[in-house]
Amino acid sequence: MHENLIRTLLFYARVVGRFNLFYGNNSLAVQSNLIRRGMVLEDTKCLVCQRIDEDGCHLFLKCKSGKEVWKELNMLEIRGKLLQCNGVQEVLDEIWRLDERKCVEIIAMWWIWWNQRNKIREGGEKVAAADLAYRARCLTADCLEFCKPARQDITFLPAKWEPPDAGFLKFNIDGSLKKGNYHGGWGVIVRDEEGHVVSAAAGGADGIHDAFKAELKALEVAIDLASSLGAIRVIFETDALLLMYAMNNPSVDFSPAAAIIEDLKIQCRTWFSKCSIFSCKREVNGVAHEFAKIGALCTTGTMKVWESDVPADIAVLVIGPITCILYIVK
Structure with a gap:
């Protein structure tokens, strides 16, 4: 150990x-x-x-x-x-x-x-x-x-965002929690195999008691967004390991969030021909994190959606196959 x-x-x-x-x-x-x-x-x-x-x-x-x-x-x-x-x-x-x-x-x-x-x-x-x-x-x-021992034959590269395979859309998601008032935000950014922004969304919600529920809300919105975009091959990427474990667990979930988790599993199997949920390092998920911070400032039920033409007064995205950086313009 x-x-x-x-x-x-x-x-x-x-x-x-x-x-x-x-x-x-x-x-x-x-x-x-x-x-x-x-x-x-x-x-x-x-x-x-x-x-x-x-x-x-x-x-x-x-x-x-x-x-x-x-x-x-x-x-x-x-x-x-x-x-x-x-x-x-x-x-x-x-x-x-x-x-x-x-x-x-x-x-x-x-x-x-x-x-x-x-x-x-x-x-x-x-x-x-x-x-x-x-x-x-x-x-x-x-x-x-x-605590798993690192394999000696693996070369670890600097953390970076990677584009999905051809024909897939990658949804980077993140949740944000305001302590004390059970209000949180979520953020989603969608990119294609060339790293181009397809869509982005942010919003606020009440009843967010912990970080996991904020992440779960972000995934819920991302699945709805993927459906509205007509995507059938999707990748959801999150920096929340607990969410990744919960969604990839083949057994029935018995946590307090079981009803939501099992419903999202069914949606993923029903709506998409191929669907994967991966975890990534927090620095790789920086863009979604910034959108989640915007979402936390929104009132409950308010949802902001941007398509490929993200307004300059909201954000300037520098996105490529290797790096992705979001600069918030005040």
Whole structure:
């Protein structure tokens, strides 16, 4: 595994179990530790389930609400084995016996669960167990992909936008999120095999609670735009790995966005003879990102569409088969 990932695994495994009893480590800011440090709290109960006092063992293994996440990940049996361990070292030994994916998935789930607990502490809403499990799976996929050893026979070229094959249209998409008011924007730019702009669009939408929903909205609009253009061979390119994984997953999606994701999958299969969804580096997707920023400034339901004659007062595009740069004109 990658060295940084190993450090992460060790750190988060270290906070599980009865570490207070075995190592006297009181660094984790659970309720019982805060009381021990002299802080005055009205309640020491678990912030998530509100049942019993919160310590590391309860929060990460015993919590009734957390158990639902273990269930969604099909790891109740593993959880049971960890609960039988006597101390951190046994917990670690049990985890390292698992295959790499399960090992990383547990740590990813703990990371997301700790963040969820902290958001609840700050007055945030509880997130469904299915959603937390989905995020854990996506984070696991990202970690494993990041830690793959690089093939020695590959020469890595500088990041650049590449035109699609002849007969295809490439749709670069991006979403933008304004924190605090659940308003976001999306941007789409369409180019042909010669790098010429066929169309571009930007708009705003409410109900955008996170970055993934903003990216999902951008794809939804891009599919509609492709249909209106009469395109039958399309490539959708995004810098959102989670979106790419969700759309290319042959299994039925069970996340809170499942209905939208499955509907978009059906549209892609129905409307296009060939359809691919790829991910790219963020710098390659710069043009779509700038359009998404324009979209975030639009009111809900407002949509701006440009055809090949993009107005100079909006943007000047320099596009070729190698590079693509967007300059916003104020």
